[in-house]
Amino acid sequence: xxxxxxxxxxxxxxxxxxxxxxxxxxxxxxxxxxxxxxxxxxxxxxxxxxxxxxxxxxxxxxxxxxxxxxxxxxxxxxxxxxxxxxxxxxxxxxxxxxxxxxxxxxxxxxxxxxxxxxxxxxxxxxxxxxxxxxxxxxxxxxxxxxxxxxxxxxxxxxxxxxxxxxxxxxxxxxxxxxxxxxxxxxxxxxxxxxxxxxxxxxxxxxxxxxxxxxxxxxxxxxxxxxxxxxxxxxxxxxxxxxxxxxxxxxxxxxxxxxxxxxxxxxxxxxxxxxxxxxxxxxxxxxxxxxxxxxxxxxxxxxxxxxxxxxxxxxxxxxxxxxxxxxxxxxxxxxxxxxxxxxxxxxxxxxxxxxxxxxxxxxxxxxxxxxxxxxxxxxxxxxxxxxxxxxxxxxxxxxxxxxxxxxxxxxxxxxxxxxxxxxxxxxxxxxxxxxxxxxxxxxxxxxxxxxxxxxxxxxxxxxxxxxxxxxxxxxxxxxxxxxxxxxxxxxxxxx
Amino acid sequence: xxxxxxxxxxxxxxxxxxxxxxxxxxxxxxxxxxxxxxxxxxxxxxxxxxxxxxxxxxxxxxxxxxxxxxxxxxxxxxxxxxxxxxxxxxxxxxxxxxxxxxxxxxxxxxxxxxxxxxxxxxxxxxxxxxxxxxxxxxxxxxxxxxxxxxxxxxxxxxxxxxxxxxxxxxxxxxxxxxxxxxxxxxxxxxxxxxxxxxxxxxxxxxxxxxxxxxxxxxxxxxxxxxxxxxxxxxxxxxxxxxxxxxxxxxxxxxxxxxxxxxxxxxxxxxxxxxxxxxxxxxxxxxxxxxxxxxxxxxxxxxxxxxxxxxxxxxxxxxxxxxxxxxxxxxxxxxxxxxxxxxxxxxxxxxxxxxxxxxxxxxxxxxxxxxxxxxxxxxxxxxxxxxxxxxxxxxxxxxxxxxxxxxxxxxxxxxxxxxxxxxxxxxxxxxxxxxxxxxxxxxxxxxxxxxxxxxxxxxxxxxxxxxxxxxxxxxxxxxxxxxxxxxxxxxxxx
Numbered sequence: 001x002x003x004x005x006x007x008x009x010x011x012x013x014x015x016x017x018x019x020x021x022x023x024x025x026x027x028x029x030x031x032x033x034x035x036x037x038x039x040x041x042x043x044x045x046x047x048x049x050x051x052x053x054x055x056x057x058x059x060x061x062x063x064x065x066x067x068x069x070x071x072x073x074x075x076x077x078x079x080x081x082x083x084x085x086x087x088x089x090x091x092x093x094x095x096x097x098x099x100x101x102x103x104x105x106x107x108x109x110x111x112x113x114x115x116x117x118x119x120x121x122x123x124x125x126x127x128x129x130x131x132x133x134x135x136x137x138x139x140x141x142x143x144x145x146x147x148x149x150x151x152x153x154x155x156x157x158x159x160x161x162x163x164x165x166x167x168x169x170x171x172x173x174x175x176x177x178x179x180x181x182x183x184x185x186x187x188x189x190x191x192x193x194x195x196x197x198x199x200x201x202x203x204x205x206x207x208x209x210x211x212x213x214x215x216x217x218x219x220x221x222x223x224x225x226x227x228x229x230x231x232x233x234x235x236x237x238x239x240x241x242x243x244x245x246x247x248x249x250x251x252x253x254x255x256x257x258x259x260x261x262x263x264x265x266x267x268x269x270x271x272x273x274x275x276x277x278x279x280x281x282x283x284x285x286x287x288x289x290x291x292x293x294x295x296x297x298x299x300x301x302x303x304x305x306x307x308x309x310x311x312x313x314x315x316x317x318x319x320x321x322x323x324x325x326x327x328x329x330x331x332x333x334x335x336x337x338x339x340x341x342x343x344x345x346x347x348x349x350x351x352x353x354x355x356x357x358x359x360x361x362x363x364x365x366x367x368x369x370x371x372x373x374x375x376x377x378x379x380x381x382x383x384x385x386x387x388x389x390x391x392x393x394x395x396x397x398x399x400x401x402x403x404x405x406x407x408x409x410x411x412x413x414x415x416x417x418x419x420x421x422x423x424x425x426x427x428x429x430x431x432x433x434x435x436x437x438x439x440x441x442x443x444x445x446x447x448x449x450x451x452x453x454x455x456x457x458x459x460x461x462x463x464x465x466x467x468x469x470x471x472x473x474x475x476x477x478x479x480x481x482x483x484x485x486x487x488x489x490x491x492x493x494x
Numbered sequence: 495x496x497x498x499x500x501x502x503x504x505x506x507x508x509x510x511x512x513x514x515x516x517x518x519x520x521x522x523x524x525x526x527x528x529x530x531x532x533x534x535x536x537x538x539x540x541x542x543x544x545x546x547x548x549x550x551x552x553x554x555x556x557x558x559x560x561x562x563x564x565x566x567x568x569x570x571x572x573x574x575x576x577x578x579x580x581x582x583x584x585x586x587x588x589x590x591x592x593x594x595x596x597x598x599x600x601x602x603x604x605x606x607x608x609x610x611x612x613x614x615x616x617x618x619x620x621x622x623x624x625x626x627x628x629x630x631x632x633x634x635x636x637x638x639x640x641x642x643x644x645x646x647x648x649x650x651x652x653x654x655x656x657x658x659x660x661x662x663x664x665x666x667x668x669x670x671x672x673x674x675x676x677x678x679x680x681x682x683x684x685x686x687x688x689x690x691x692x693x694x695x696x697x698x699x700x701x702x703x704x705x706x707x708x709x710x711x712x713x714x715x716x717x718x719x720x721x722x723x724x725x726x727x728x729x730x731x732x733x734x735x736x737x738x739x740x741x742x743x744x745x746x747x748x749x750x751x752x753x754x755x756x757x758x759x760x761x762x763x764x765x766x767x768x769x770x771x772x773x774x775x776x777x778x779x780x781x782x783x784x785x786x787x788x789x790x791x792x793x794x795x796x797x798x799x800x801x802x803x804x805x806x807x808x809x810x811x812x813x814x815x816x817x818x819x820x821x822x823x824x825x826x827x828x829x830x831x832x833x834x835x836x837x838x839x840x841x842x843x844x845x846x847x848x849x850x851x852x853x854x855x856x857x858x859x860x861x862x863x864x865x866x867x868x869x870x871x872x873x874x875x876x877x878x879x880x881x882x883x884x885x886x887x888x889x890x891x892x893x894x895x896x897x898x899x900x901x902x903x904x905x906x907x908x909x910x911x912x913x914x915x916x917x918x919x920x921x922x923x924x925x926x927x928x929x930x931x932x933x934x935x936x937x938x939x940x941x942x943x944x945x946x947x948x949x950x951x952x953x954x955x956x957x958x959x960x961x962x963x964x965x966x967x968x969x970x971x972x973x974x975x976x977x978x979x980x981x982x983x984x985x986x987x
Contacts, residue, residue: 051596055822057589058576058598058701060736092818092866096839101821156839158826286866288875291707291815292699293737 006178010250016219017246019182020174023189024167025199026207027070033142033166034061041205045159053164055099060292067166070198071111071140072306074168077196077313078135080115087295092286096158097145105141107287112138118315119184133185134173143167179239186210186235191314195339209233214245225259229266229273241266245273317342325358334366344380344387351391360394372415385414393421403432405478434481436488443492446471457493498523499664503567503721506667510552510566517552517566521545521610524568528612528665533987535632536660538573539581540613548610564728565608570660570669573614574621575601576701584703585619585629588823588830588850598701599733600712607728612666615656619852621677621705624924626655628854633911636685637663637983641949646910651681657715658685662983668716668725672702674709675808676928679940682715683903683953686942686981689715690722693961694935695740698733704819706812709932719941719970723748747964753971756790761896765801766927774946775902782900782943782954782973789972796895798888803881804930809922810865810878817862886934893959898969901927903940903953927955937963941970942979
């Protein structure tokens with residue numbers, strides 16, 4: 001573990017920030033936590049609401065096994081203790097988006113206990129420090145509905161589509177000490193969730209959001225009073241909240257005030273946090289075990305199935321890419337950061353059919369494909385070029401059919417047309433030539449046209465070799481095999 | 495021939511099967527009798543069409559030889575069960591105008607077994623009460639009168655007071671009840687009928703308006719033990735929509751019914767001899783012991799040492815759960831909404847709930863909110879849960895010495911309406927004998943044993959081991975056969 005050196009400069013000296021995050025992650029599942037209603041994002045209001053979600057009289061919750069399974073798999077992915085006996089509690093409060101008048105959650109006996117994840121502050125830098133962030137627990141709970149205040153001049157409307165959707169609340173230890181660490185934690189957590197497939201990690205759509213707990217202290221002193229900024233919905237905002245909230249708290253203390261334990265809201269437009277409610281008017285949630293539900297008891301067969309269904313996780317994958325495939329730490333980190341990238345890379349390598357091409361494939365994906373996708377504003381999942389096509393292109397380079405520069409041309413055409421590289425090479429005549437006779441003819445002409453340079457070269461100015469290569473390639477419109485050109489030129493000049 | 499409305503489930507079933515009368519004739523006879531009994535205020539909604547439709551189906555089924563266990567039997571449905579297309583209020587103003595789009599599992603099971611519905615029965619509001627005086631739609635009146643020549647209106651018991659009154663007055667041959675702390679057994683005892691609460695989890699709670707989820711259990715109320723067995727068999731069964739439902743087959747209770755208790759040991763819990771219990775109830779209890787011995791049972795005294803803590807624990811746990819279960823009645827989605835001019839959300843909640851809930855419901859919501867609140871949770875709710883575990887352990891220890899327990903059902907006969915209303919604690923004491931079995935989730939039933947000096951029925955309670963409804967029903971039958979209880983209220987309404 002490395003000590004963070006992030007400090008806030010105050011009038012009275014340096015301050016350290018202490019951060020804990022509660023991440024709410026929507027469980028990927030066709031149905032809600034306790035009802036059969038669908039969970040698709042963006043549906044018309046109140047079209048995904050069962051009698052249970054609307055809390056009609058006499059309706060009862062029945063746990064959705066898939067939601068439990070996803071939370072258990074997530075727990076296993078963070079190497080956490082899985083509690084074979086857990087229980088649902090009711091959190092009681094009145095609000096119009098909460099039809100039951102209580103949220104079914106887990107306070108006393110959560111499904112997942114103590115775990116941890118390892119974060120790298122700068123994933124692109126192989127020498128960047130790593131840090132273990134403790135996770136206190138993961139519990140499963142229902143989401144609430146949504147209030148809409150902009151539909152009518154004097155009334156509010158309620159959309160219950162989200163009501164009852166399964167959430168995992170992933171509670172970290174107060175182990176983070178800088179905005180960068182908080183950002184890296186959220187990114188890494190999102191990456192793991194997406195690998196596991198238990199949450200799509202889509203922060204824009206609200207499937208993942210964080211409550212950011214921040215306090216400040218003089219280094220070495222006990223924890224200060226914390227504030228909790230609710231529902232922060234991007235990595236960038238999480239980092240911003242830490243920064244401005246820590247600054248605000250330092251200013252409050254240094255101005256002789258006290259930090260109040262309270263709930264705050266982040267306003268991204270003004271980049272400030274605002275008080276929502278203080279501890280004094282906090283709810284008394286009257287938690288108690290939900291009498292409609294039996295304790296959740298997991299058997300070994302279920303746990304084994306959960307474990308067996310876990311994919312290779314990012315840390316393990318990264319190490320394997322470095323160790324077995326011989327990729328650089330940088331490349332391994334980039335390729336494994338997102339499940340989709342790793343999946344694409346592995347499909348590409350499969351299609352190549354030769355582990356020896358791992359590096360070439362990695363280089364091409366990171367520079368050429370990522371470059372192109374960036375330019376086109378597309379995700380890797382919407383890539384116009386498939387892994388199979390990418391592999392074909394790489395094979396054409398490996399077997400000498402295409403030079404590097406020809407391959408780039410072919411790739412551009414692939415992006416435009418979606419055609420297979422072999423077809424493009426055929427149609428556009430972009431095939432690289434290794435025909436020694438043709439190359440020798442061109443070389444002879446280049447040398448004849450540049451007799452003065454030949455003299456200089458032979459006189460010791462060996463740097464001119466590149467000039468001859470360039471001229472030859474230019475005369476052959478780039479289609480000559482550069483290796484063959486090199487060989488023949490050397491021979492001709494010797 | 496006796497009046498059709500004097501018949502119970504088995505007699506109606508057999509008569510329809512044998513062609514003595516049609517199911518339609520039966521249904522019509524009860525429909526007419528219900529319509530003429532408004533003075534009892536037992537029915538909140540009458541549904542003659544539902545009863546007639548089921549009757550016609552039964553008559554058609556008879557023609558094709560396809561009769562079901564309750565074909566042609568019109569019953570009453572406690573208005574705590576949601577019934578599709580029929581208003582369901584739990585006798586509360588807050589659900590005024592609410593008509594479910596769904597059918598509770600228990601009522602659906604009964605319709606599938608061939609039964610029809612005469613109507614929805616009045617009850618204590620949200621099943622909170624022991625006298626049926628907390629209904630938003632008026633008290634239910636017992637058909638019974640004291641033999642002192644006075645005509646004080648008596649309580650039919652509660653919360654299933656509409657059910658008990660209607661059966662006793664022969665407005666229906668049987669009715670559903672629900673029992674959270676005695677709400678089937680005590681009213682059955684007050685009007686001289688039989689009623690059984692099965693093991694917690696036997697009957698699905700899906701579609702039953704919740705009072706206290708860990709205690710609520712539906713059951714059958716009828717004239718005799720056989721009818722209770724038939725009806726409970728039709729109601730019970732595993733329901734995947736209720737997580738607390740028992741995934742077990744339903745035994746053929748009616749088919750296996752036997753009044754012989756040879757080889758059975760009946761325990762008499764000494765802690766149930768409470769101070770101030772009327773001598774008549776003591777005597778009836780002794781009589782019950784004699785009857786069970788006569789049926790072949792061995793009788794032993796047992797101890798249930800934590801009995802005295804049962805009532806206080808119950809009146810913490812049940813209100814705690816109720817305070818949360820009733821939070822959904824907020825005026826937002828259905829039922830009553832009181833939205834004063836310019837009101838915000840909190841004002842709407844306050845106004846709606848103030849107007850919609852009756853005083854007893856409010857009292858229990860407040861008690862429940864208090865016992866769950868920060869700083870009091872451990873002292874009340876948690877402590878009550880520990881007591882509950884000890885009570886269950888008491889019963890487990892008793893089962894090592896006996897198979898069944900015999901106790902009085904209630905510490906008194908029916909009281910007059912208004913008599914105990916001023917003192918909620920006196921009212922809660924009615925449940926003193928019924929609450930322990932509820933806390934332990936055990937099957938228990940009340941059967942009529944005799945009349946007191948005022949001519950009012952008294953009941954005996956049999957409590958069984960988990961899942962041993964058969965043992966409970968058999969002992970009930972043994973008492974029924976020996977008690978020969980045939981008293982019925984004179985018709986004054």
